[in-house]
Amino acid sequence: MIDFATQLTNLLGPEFSREGLDPHLAEVRRSARPDLGDFQCNGALAGAKQKGENPRALADRLLESLRGQALLRETSVAGPGFINLALSDEALAAQANRLAEDARSGLTPVAQPLRVLVDFAGPNVAKPMHVGHLRATVIGDSLQRIARALGHQVTSDAHFGDWGLQIGLLIISLEDEQPELPYFRADYDESMFIEEPPVSMEDLDRMYPAASARMKEDVAYRDRARKATAELQKGRAGYLALHKHFWKVSKFALEREFTALNIHFDLWKGESDVNYLIEELVEKARQAGVAVPSEGALVIEVAREEDKKTVPPLLLVSSEGSAMYGTTDLATIVEREREVKPDLFLYVVDQRQALHFTQVFRAAQAAGLSQESRLEHIGFGTMNGTDGKPFKTRSGGVIKLHDLITSCRERALEKMEEGGYGKELSPAEREKTALMVGTAALKFADLSNYRLTDYVFDLDRFTSFEGKTGPYLQFQGVRVKSLLRKAAEQGLGEAPIQVLLPEEKALVLALDGFNGAVHLAFEKRAPHFVAEHVFTLAQAFSTFWVASPKILEEKDEAVRGSRLRLSRAVLTQLELGLGLLGIEIPERM
RNA sequence: GCGCUGGUAGCUCAAUGGAUAGAGCGUCGGCCUCCGGAGCCGAAGGUUGGAGGUUCGAAUCCUCUCCGGCGCGCCA
Structure with missing residues (x-):
């Protein structure tokens, strides 16, 4: 099925072409003035400009052959040349029924599916996930879900940070603690x-910050760590064994969080997995003259003439002989090109690393590893506390993701109990629902x-069951589920949707906007375009719910059946839309 | 210093160059013989940080400027 905006655009496109204008000008969108029409097209304004004629006259000509279209009840030209389009009742009802019958709720796959690699979360060995990982994880997961829903072939990779100096630091820190x-x-x-691993996650969590802090003041200590890192990368057996221990202990702890958040990765590759590619990568780059010596290190120059800013070179090999952050990123590109062959790489990583990705992408292009145009950094802002500063615990420490999830779950449980809901659930189900x-x-x-803006974390506001929140949306879904459950118990069936009330029309138009929102997202x-859509839908449903009270007691079987079917269509879309955000709707809450 | 971001209602945030800039929270006023009222309806609240410019049309694009966040070679 095709949404209204697309149908109308397709209708107007040929008319623009006939006038010798770019059919892209025909783009139709929901009207900003519902009093004048359901949809609008602004292309006559730009088109008239190109042709040097009166926009209203052009708009009139564009509409001429559209008269009598079954889709439209009315067309008009307003203001300087806005085209207003009002849908016929028949078209609305027909579309509503198509939506209700469509398991995908109107979502159409893209014309050209891409192989998309989504690199997100980026958890690290030895570091429990903290609030900083939340956005990467949640946004990345939503993007992979959205891409899949649109028919793209997605491969997601957690890109475990298990290589580099942090491991060297852990090695020497452990050596000091347990030299035997x-x-x-x-x-x-x-x-x-x-x-038996020599350390627990708690040990790693304790050792790493201490070692990291000491490194900043103690040059000899830092050099020792760097040396250990270089030896690890060269394949020193004992260090590789330790790396294996660290990896296992960390991954076990991290999976607990990803499971709680219901997040799945196709691959759990780490930076260490591409170590075997580095030597060859470096050698080729050196021979090709792409990598050049600089200040004792080996670098790839990536500055360009048109740059407004100075883009420093990518450090390929440090003066100590170890591979750097950018080096493993390049090697990872090599491996992904071989094994996944993505048309598009999405790196969902903090915006603060924008410069780093500019360097990596340019270096990848320069070294002939991939094409810069296919590499994209999806940056995002930080999560701040209510004071507007980066989110911290009262004592100033970093909040662990695990603790954050726990407090959200506990608060959700409190709210459920406060409202007296979920009483019929067993304690285990109640816990499960609270986590959801x-x-x-x-x-x-x-x-x-929007992902690039910083936002303020406010637990009370977010867990509130009213307002623009996740729980509110789940609650709307639960209401519909309850309605449908009762209808089924009473043996009440569905019937074709009739669009009788203005609230029903608004709801059908809201449903029809799903496809556009997901594609735009x-x-x-x-993903916030999907979030916005789902909220709009929930509001439209709520308004409809009040406008058509007591559906189950409706005597007119056709009207009752119509409303039940419409409600079910809403539930389907709520589940799909929230699903794209990684949110599930419980049966009861 | 150079660069990247953001600045929109009291607060938190939306708005693919289009008409009258929208939501949520908060405030004020309505609606409970209600399928789950954790809801719905309405009101007040804005020179979109400021100044120029481009355009038929600017929160959106350009220039300058003010304020906040961040980044700028051997951490990741």
């Missing part, structure tokens, strides 16, 4: 491997903001 471990022996070999509601609060709050790589 076999992994530090120069003659270590695999037969000495001990299955809590994560919905967290995700919707994040995804309803992917084009802009901005």
